[in-house]
Amino acid sequence: MDPDPDLTIVLLGNSGVGKSASGNTILGRVAFESKASFSPSKVAVRQEAGVVFGKQIRVVDTAGILEFEEQIKSCCEEVLQTVRPVLFLLVVKVDRFTTEQRKAVEAAIRVVGESAFRCCFLLFTYGDSLKNTSLQDFIFMDEQSSLPEVVRDFSERFHLFNNEDRGRQQVQELLEKSGHLQVPSAGASNQRTGLDGSGVGCWTSEVFSNHVTGPGEGGSTRLQERRIVLMGPAGCGKSSAGNTLLGFHRFQPDCAFDGVRRRAESGSAEVDGVRLTVVDSAGLSGDGLSLDQLVHEIRTAMRLAEPGPHVIVFVVKIGRLSSGDSRLLRLLTRLLDASVSRHAVVLFTHGDALGGRSLRDAVQSSCCVSELVARCAGRHCVLDNTRTDRLQVERFLQLMDETVRGNWGRHCGPETLGPADRKSSPDPGRGQTLRHRLWVRLSRCLPAGPGLLRVLSAAGSALTLLMNIETQRYFY
DSSP states (O other): OOSSOSEEEEEEOOTTSSHHHHHHHHHTSOOSOOOOOSSOOSOSEEEEEEEETTEEEEEEEEOOTTTSHHHHHHHHHHHHTSSSOEEEEEEEESSOOOHHHHHHHHHHHHHHOTTTGGGEEEEEEOGGGGTTSOHHHHHTSOTTOSHHHHHHHTTTOEEEOOTTTOOHHHHHHHHHHTTOSOOOOSSSOOBOOOTTSSOTTTSSSOOBTTEEOOSSSSOOEEOOEEEEEEEOBTTSSHHHHHHHHHTSOOOOSOOSTTSOOSSOEEEEEEETTEEEEEEEOOOBOOTTOOHHHHHHHHHHHHHTTTTOOSEEEEEEESSOOOHHHHHHHHHHHHTOOHHHHTTEEEEEEOGGGGTTOOHHHHHHTOHHHHHHHHHTTTOEEEOOTTOOOSHHHHHHHHHHHHHHHHTTTOOOOGGGOSHHHHHTOOOTTHHHHHHHHHHHHHHHHSOSSHHHHHHHHHHHHHHHHHHHHHHHGGGO
């Protein structure tokens, strides 16, 4: 067996769901013997290797995870210590999703760990039992089942195997879908390296930015175009950021005497083999801006990226925010319900202004900025418009690819913004109100003296920590 394979695939799941058969399907031979038995397996981990589509692949077949969780966890930790690509397949049988199946899924997630969860795919087996039912219909067939929730937790990273057929196309589609097999295409190379030296989503440098596969029983959708909309306060650096991303001077900042351009503009260019369309929205001011006016401005910009942008980029300038800018960021945060926020990222400009300060500290110093980052699930990037190197652009494109992959290439349409978003939105001043109430009540209950100020200060700090803890975890 090759000690340094191109890819290691680890099969996880409950007993009897088809892990061994899936390993045989991947390798194209009977590598793992599976016998029907009432007694559990006595071997926690088995390994076999082979050449699959020109790649040396090692397959790790594990026993029932509910019986061998600790041993399997040790195996996964050992695999993750290597620098080679890893793909975890959580195997689920096409059948009634029982409580035991759910426990097996939860155990597998614990074994993989939070940091490697993005490398994990759901692999449904016994696809032949679906007959004329699609996999999507099967997943959402039972409204009381927790299976749809599990699929959503995996950001719809799933695939279907028919182990009886053992056709090679289903294996090829799995490797392509997970980013471990290149789809030949003309033009420039699509390979990108992540911020930590790994690729997007699967801990591998072989990530192909123009290949996004939709959910289903196979098949792939080529996505040759990326459309993004830049939103943010006037003077935050949207136009310069757009020019930096496109690689040429397309947007002219400060087109009016007050420095605010009145109309949204768009520009396109070929960037790393992808047709990138950037919409630079009109500069906005939070002073006197109503929520309806903001929705109108966003929809106007989104229509320039028809049929809709893949990514909405909220541009924030690093530095002191005016009261109008803070109010605008709170209004933008209020519009981010689940359907919109999954397409949203935060782009910090003027990165040189950080000096020696960490971005996490800068974000935590502003309640409205930290709330915006948290609502975008921590997706953020820093851009220094004074730099001429393309590394920072590559980092943003990496973030864009991750966001597009997480949505399976779907775009965000103007119709997603509406009154429903505003009704369910939290009060942007909630944090300040809670802090004020806490201080007033404590000051009334506690006797005056030198210890009162220390108690009030500690209580305020504790409340601030609780409010920001959701954002803090994205910067560790």
